[in-house]
Amino acid sequence: MKYTTIVNNEHFEVEIQRDGSVFVNGKRHEVDWLELPESLYSMIKDNKSIEVAVDENDGNYNVLLEGRLYEAQVLDQRAMMMLGRKGGLKLDSGEIKAPMPGLIIDVLVNVGDDVNEGDTVIILESMKMQNELKAPRTGSVQSIQCKQGDTIDKNTLLLIISGSDEE
Amino acid sequence: MKYTTIVNNEHFEVEIQRDGSVFVNGKRHEVDWLELPESLYSMIKDNKSIEVAVDENDGNYNVLLEGRLYEAQVLDQRAMMMLGRKGGLKLDSGEIKAPMPGLIIDVLVNVGDDVNEGDTVIILESMKMQNELKAPRTGSVQSIQCKQGDTIDKNTLLLIISGSDEE
Amino acid sequence: MSTEPLSKNIRKVLVANRGEIAVRIIRACRDLGIATVAVYSDADRQALHTRYADEAINIGAPPPRESYLVKEKILEAAKKTEADAIHPGYGFLAENADFAGMVADEGLIFIGPSPHAITTMGDKHKAREAVKKYNVPLVPGTEAGLSDEELINAAEKIGFPIMVKAIAGGGGKGMRPVYDAANFVEALRTARSEAESSFGNGDVYIEKLLVGARHIEFQILADSHGNTIHLGERECSIQRRNQKLVEEAPSIFMDDDLRQRMGEMAISAAQSVDYVNAGTIECLVDKDKNYYFLEMNTRLQVEHPVTELVTGIDLVKEQIRIARGRRMTPTESVLNPQGWAMECRINAEDPYNNFVPSIGLIRASNTPKGPGVRVDSGVFAGYEITPYYDSMIAKLITFGETRADAMARMRRALSEYVITGVRHNIPFHINLMNSFSFIAGQFDTRFVEDRFHMNTYENDPTEAELETVAIAATLHAHRKRQLASQVVAPAERDTSNWKWVGRYERIHR
């Protein structure tokens, strides 16, 4: 089975063989892959013993290796073809969801405001700390779904930013 | 619900109430009972915080409390009645089963031999140690299901002793 | 203090806290053969402190103001279980003078300082006044109770950058740095609001923000026989938003002369409030080794274990000893700490996402072990992190003969530590331990926020690492997709291309 896997914007052609070997960009590796409990894996790759954690996140994969988190996309041939047709990888959504339950301390923008990626738009208190939620993209505030004083659950949609760079 | 529970040959009348209290021999206790993973329980009994492990074993219960193992039988009213009819608790079975996989090093008795409880009858090697399997009761050897040199699995029936004190 | 009886019996201690520090205190009591009582909120029925104590009393709903902060409920639990003494841990009621007074009024022993010491040191203004008389150097700043306008004028006079701080503050809450006049009003507003919601007191003051300074603190121990000593310093400059993340003892910045002088200053500061029990004098030290008193924490610190490891003194045991009215075990200040200790605070916070707290079920928790490693933790596999309490889930402490040894061991221990189910900051610590600046000891309190980022490593990932990640992601995805497609025909498991699965089945059949 052949995949195209993208890590840190670098493309790797990964081919999984029936005999346990793996080809990466045409080069053969001996890989022994052991699933441990709770999303952990032990990999022995060309004698190197490596432990990784893999999390799935919206169809992408977060891989934790020696204290660094990498984001990876794994595309099979069908997905590669579709991607070729659409002309690129999808952009960040403009939605801000609550990363944890908490109390809305302040909403710093109004509908229609222009915001830059990284601007603080909402202040959420949780675990006794105030957390600044930032705009995931540059654009304008399309709608606001919360107000100061609201107690909200995790993953509640709080605010939507329409992209200024949409196609 | 009312039970008769026997621990170390002592009888306890245990009554479980719908409000979370438990009566033992007519005396009321506040019991908060929390099941933890893997056969562990946390009990808060009249403010005392206690951790116990409970294992089931042939319908009896092994309870580990502060490093001591207790064997308990829990009888509901129907079981108590049946027990009353039969006139007593059942005796140890005369079967010796392999407590672990291993190699039979020696069988020290022959069919028909008289043995006393605690006599060594079989030597089993496992985990690089020789283990002496002892007669669970006094009686005579009824049958032997293994021989020197056999590699056996856990729980394999090895030998049966017929009880001299059977009813 | 000298009016108290010289020896009081403590047979049972109620621990008015939760999490790792409650477990730490229960452990010390067990080591001393003293019975313990835990108090727990409804969210903490399964918590370790509830299970480890000899007795456990439920004190109400999860929010602290309905349980851990309700003085009356704690005192009632102590009476019900006939406890002789109360240990407050840190946070919650640990620096609440009213509570310490109520404990004494009930005829119980408060394992901590007197209400007078707590009150004085708990009010930043009174604290500055008290220590000033003992010639303790202070950071230039204002007093309490000023209006926004007065504060703005004062700030202009002191000169930016300045720090806005809550009068009743602690642990980084209600603190805001301000680098220019333009952002001052907004910072005042945020600090007052955070202070109000955390401490019920929105009053703030300002202080000069020292640039390039280190946070170095001295551990104080004082008994009721008039002895006051220090146990050397802790280096706590690795902070983020004024929350300490890594602490060390000793400090790489320290020299014998500075330790001598700062230690004497710390003892004076403690004596200014007739301090008894364990406490900490927090200081800022600038590049030129000028030092300034910041505040005194009138309780056990989170980072107390690093001092324990380099002095061999069990601080919780000493606290209990002192509370019993006995002489403390050590008789002299520690001027020569032995070896080096380092602590990493393991928080349920995502270092890749602005350190947002993470809640949920801890699925796996394999703690590091072996020589020179200590873990103080209140969690376990199967434990649920709730949003009610702070995000610190464990402290990982290592010891070595030298700083390099302790750091190598920390690097090893971090790589052994496995926690799944929630996001945590172990990756942050691993990256920090590989940072050249940290290794060289070149950092100040602004290092983490200004010059350290998770995605600008001082050494980039190698090609082999990227390749490994690609293989891992691909095998994970391949397997999941295969399993998904096999739901249709579960009998036909494809194992042939999984070397290990085959091998495992050969062994276990």
Next chain:
Amino acid sequence: MSTEPLSKNIRKVLVANRGEIAVRIIRACRDLGIATVAVYSDADRQALHTRYADEAINIGAPPPRESYLVKEKILEAAKKTEADAIHPGYGFLAENADFAGMVADEGLIFIGPSPHAITTMGDKHKAREAVKKYNVPLVPGTEAGLSDEELINAAEKIGFPIMVKAIAGGGGKGMRPVYDAANFVEALRTARSEAESSFGNGDVYIEKLLVGARHIEFQILADSHGNTIHLGERECSIQRRNQKLVEEAPSIFMDDDLRQRMGEMAISAAQSVDYVNAGTIECLVDKDKNYYFLEMNTRLQVEHPVTELVTGIDLVKEQIRIARGRRMTPTESVLNPQGWAMECRINAEDPYNNFVPSIGLIRASNTPKGPGVRVDSGVFAGYEITPYYDSMIAKLITFGETRADAMARMRRALSEYVITGVRHNIPFHINLMNSFSFIAGQFDTRFVEDRFHMNTYENDPTEAELETVAIAATLHAHRKRQLASQVVAPAERDTSNWKWVGRYERIHR
């Protein structure tokens, strides 16, 4: 030894072992910044040592004679990974002189003593001859290679009780005590057969069995610069079938004069074979403080951590240092150990069923933590204990200022330790720590077998404990039976009488 180059570089160490000791050695290498190679059998793909090492090489099927005992496979793995040195741990090839020689012949460093020292000390007869010249006192006994008849005659001359011992023995295998002539032939047969199957050598000898004696051993450290010192004693009298279960440092039986004399004897014994690296002189000490050399173990001992904790010396790091040709760090024998350390071996053995080994999947494993506690372990939740290797799964080590402190901490740590899925001997250790004889230090090597039983407690369970057990068993059974009956109607869960379930659901809804 002095012919070797004075400083050899070690950049990568292959660990020719498994389980906790392999993990212990890998940890030391990591602490030193040295790369590691694990070797693993098919049964150990998931084992910690395989996962913790930088590299891992599969060396075959689970039985040791097809993997961990195959010298050629280990050497091949070392060559393949370009390791510079091999650490043998204990057991397996640790005391195999051929292997040590083969390692040297390949140009690799063997982290251990010379083949000559291993050969001499590995043959009980040669060992006795070697140390005799240095006036080391010996237990009366016979030489090797005697027939059954010769041994019977010798036994009559020495006088019963006697001990039958394998010439190639170690770790209690091939050892049998005999208390009278009647049982002698049978004991010979068993010992020979066990020795044959364990070591491939059925030759045995006999020794006088000292009644009421203690097992006390001295840790030796020697470098290739001619320095030989001892690091004090370990008390290892708590044994069962000659397997140590609990070890302490120092020994409660020791006094300064005896430590001085035994220490000098131990150094002489090591010097009799020009010993270099870490080794142990095992002795018996009778009631009158007469001591007898038993044997020298030419390797790291299982119980080495207790010495590390009271001396502050990391023995594995010193082993590597010595193997590199450097001078060892300590320069003098340790006559004043600091504090007290105690180790309990946690074995997968059922103390309620004649200590039968237990195999299976470890479902939960919560290790004790906090101050003064060290755990050296090779297992984790999800690990499967197989029948191929020995039953020790962890070592729990505690430290305190005094024996009472270390014991209190051990009691606390044991009560924190949770292992489910397999039977283990933690209950044995808890009972031992509560035994008056153990607490008083009144025990000898026969104590566990002759005078300690799991069901004859020195204090009986209280009525409250029996009542608690009755409640626990009843609630467990009640709940199981209810669940069983609810299979028919799963929608109707009876939660009303479960306070906590109700409370939990209130919180989490």
